[in-house]
Amino acid sequence: xxxxxxxxxxxxxxxxxxxxxxxxxxxxxxxxxxxxxxxxxxxxxxxxxxxxxxxxxxxxxxxxxxxxxxxxxxxxxxxxxxxxxxxxxxxxxxxxxxxxxxxxxxxxxxxxxxxxxxxxxxxxxxxxxxxxxxxxxxxxxxxxxxxxxxxxxxxxxxxxxxxxxxxxxxxxxxxxxxxxxxxxxxxxxxxxxxxxxxxxxxxxxxxxxxxxxxxxxxxxxxxxxxxxxxxxxxxxxxxxxxxxxxxxxxxxxxxxxxxxxxxxxxxxxxxxxxxxxxxxx
Amino acid sequence: xxxxxxxxxxxxxxxxxxxxxxxxxxxxxxxxxxxxxxxxxxxxxxxxxxxxxxxxxxxxxxxxxxxxxxxxxxxxxxxxxxxxxxxxxxxxxxxxxxxxxxxxxxxxxxxxxxxxxxxxxxxxxxxxxxxxxxxxxxxxxxxxxxxxxxxxxxxxxxxxxxxxxxxxxxxxxxxxxxxxxxxxxxxxxxxxxxxxxxxxxxxxxxxxxxxxxxxxxxxxxxxxxxxxxxxxxxxxxxxxxxxxxxxxxxxxxxxxxxxxxxxxxxxxxxxxxxxxxxxxx
Numbered sequence: 001x002x003x004x005x006x007x008x009x010x011x012x013x014x015x016x017x018x019x020x021x022x023x024x025x026x027x028x029x030x031x032x033x034x035x036x037x038x039x040x041x042x043x044x045x046x047x048x049x050x051x052x053x054x055x056x057x058x059x060x061x062x063x064x065x066x067x068x069x070x071x072x073x074x075x076x077x078x079x080x081x082x083x084x085x086x087x088x089x090x091x092x093x094x095x096x097x098x099x100x101x102x103x104x105x106x107x108x109x110x111x112x113x114x115x116x117x118x119x120x121x122x123x124x125x126x127x128x129x130x131x132x133x134x135x136x137x138x139x140x141x142x143x144x145x146x147x148x149x150x151x152x153x154x155x156x157x158x159x160x161x162x163x164x165x166x167x168x169x170x171x172x173x174x175x176x177x178x179x180x181x182x183x184x185x186x187x188x189x190x191x192x193x194x195x196x197x198x199x200x201x202x203x204x205x206x207x208x209x210x211x212x213x214x215x216x217x218x219x220x221x222x223x224x225x226x227x228x229x230x231x232x233x234x235x236x237x238x239x240x241x242x243x244x245x246x247x248x249x250x251x252x253x254x255x256x257x258x259x260x261x262x263x264x265x266x267x268x269x270x271x272x273x274x275x276x277x278x279x280x281x
Numbered sequence: 282x283x284x285x286x287x288x289x290x291x292x293x294x295x296x297x298x299x300x301x302x303x304x305x306x307x308x309x310x311x312x313x314x315x316x317x318x319x320x321x322x323x324x325x326x327x328x329x330x331x332x333x334x335x336x337x338x339x340x341x342x343x344x345x346x347x348x349x350x351x352x353x354x355x356x357x358x359x360x361x362x363x364x365x366x367x368x369x370x371x372x373x374x375x376x377x378x379x380x381x382x383x384x385x386x387x388x389x390x391x392x393x394x395x396x397x398x399x400x401x402x403x404x405x406x407x408x409x410x411x412x413x414x415x416x417x418x419x420x421x422x423x424x425x426x427x428x429x430x431x432x433x434x435x436x437x438x439x440x441x442x443x444x445x446x447x448x449x450x451x452x453x454x455x456x457x458x459x460x461x462x463x464x465x466x467x468x469x470x471x472x473x474x475x476x477x478x479x480x481x482x483x484x485x486x487x488x489x490x491x492x493x494x495x496x497x498x499x500x501x502x503x504x505x506x507x508x509x510x511x512x513x514x515x516x517x518x519x520x521x522x523x524x525x526x527x528x529x530x531x532x533x534x535x536x537x538x539x540x541x542x543x544x545x546x547x548x549x550x551x552x553x554x555x556x557x558x559x560x561x562x
Contacts, residue, residue: 007288017421018299089428127408128444139420140298147370163409
């Protein structure tokens with residue numbers, strides 16, 4: 001792990017152009033969680049950007065000398081850039097990619113598992129760019145701007161639509177809902193990040209990828225946010241762009257169903273079904 | 282100038298998210314060219330991203346100890362990032378911005394001034410994001426992907442439209458044309474980079490900012506690309522996306538008119554009007 005996070009030269013294309021990819025991986029007892037899904041997304045990102053995928057030995061080597069913290073959980077942030085060189089935007093060929101990583105101790109926000117979260121709509125609309133949709137590239141100014149829209153810590157996340165008004169994701173999590181008994185998540189072929197937890201759930205549960213505007217949430221029996229690090233947060237309130245209350249949901253068995261599927265995948269404790277009166281939307 | 286280009290830490294937000302801005306400045310005899318325009322764009326970028334604008338003393342200090350090369354021309358690349366910190370996408374407040382820069386000797390491509398250039402249409406469409414339009418931010422994967430579409434050195438640049446099919450720019454230059462005697466350039470309120478040479482020309486000449494599809498070029502009497510480093514290249518041929526020839530232009534007095542306006546601003550030599558037979562589209 002030593003020197004995995006050493007500084008990057010001024011001319012690294014990751015800095016100059018965001019010309020690279022990243023992964024944020026939950027690490028439990030020194031072992032990466034959903035590692036296959038992370039590798040698959042990294043590989044898809046390399047294919048789309050024509051980057052050289054790191055050798056399996058280099059990636060697995062990260063975990064050979066991993067430092068163990070006082071606690072069993074950590075997050076590995078991994079950054080792969082196209083390295084230095086090229087003339088302006090034109091990439092060098094072949095590229096000499098640069099891999100950096102850093103491990104940080106981590107604790108999930110357990111209260112949000114149990115009580116659910118309040119979120120709001122963001123006014124920023126994601127630009128539509130099929131060439132970059134789904135992959136976890138380093139061009140994340142839209143997410144930064146969207147996350148800058150509120151300071152209230154009682155609001156956990158912000159809901160993002162694309163410039164055509166279709167639901168996409170939250171600023172750092174994917175979106176799931178149930179309507180008429182069916183699980184759905186936004187299709188991510190035009191923008192957004194296809195999370196590894198989302199992929200693992202899609203592979204195991206009958207979740208439909210759909211094109212839908214925010215109005216679909218008025219019919220939703222349950223709404224969740226999720227990613228591979230935090231697990232799944234049930235949403236109990238969705239505020240409008242102006243901050244006023246819009247939709248609310250009471251925590252229910254449905255919420256716990258998807259949540260516990262995800263928590264089994266991530267090794268998190270199962271959440272007990274709420275008793276009447278638990279929900280406080 | 283010493284250490285202006287020292288390495289950046291792993292957790293710099295410019296690397297993690299492209300959370301920052303850059304400027305590429307022509308430097309003549311140790312003095313920046315169109316410096317006011319560069320400062321104005323940097324300031325507008327800081328306003329939009331809520332970054333702290335560097336102090337004038339820090340910016341002007343760059344030129345106090347500038348190394349002089351054998352030749353009078355150089356390019357200064359300046360990168361301003363939001364620095365380290367913040368929780369995920371959420372920016373730290375206040376941010377401790379990081380300024381880096383590097384000076385490189387430079388020679389413009391004079392042959393392209395005189396003979397003009399062949400360009401092609403790119404298949405990539407720029408995503409529409411008014412919040413980032415015009416400023417020179419570090420999220421430039423679209424430009425990298427567009428510039429990767431061709432390898433033929435005989436093709437100087439690629440023409441970019443947005444996802445609605447409107448003309449925007451070339452991968453690293455702005456676009457100007459004349460039709461029915463009027464100078465026009467694409468409006469850049471939805472995507473694209475508002476170049477400093479473009480701004481300086483808009484301030485001095487009757488150039489109209491317009492919304493137009495690529496069909497407008499069929500009516501154009503002249504087409505140019507330009508930026509503050511290379512000056513102005515007349516376009517003599519525009520290939521289709523499949524690489525086949527589309528539109529051609531003979532070099533003419535009109536071409537030299539805008540070109541010499543720009544070259545006076547940049548301190549480049551004036552270009553003589555072509556003699557009949559000079560143009561080889």
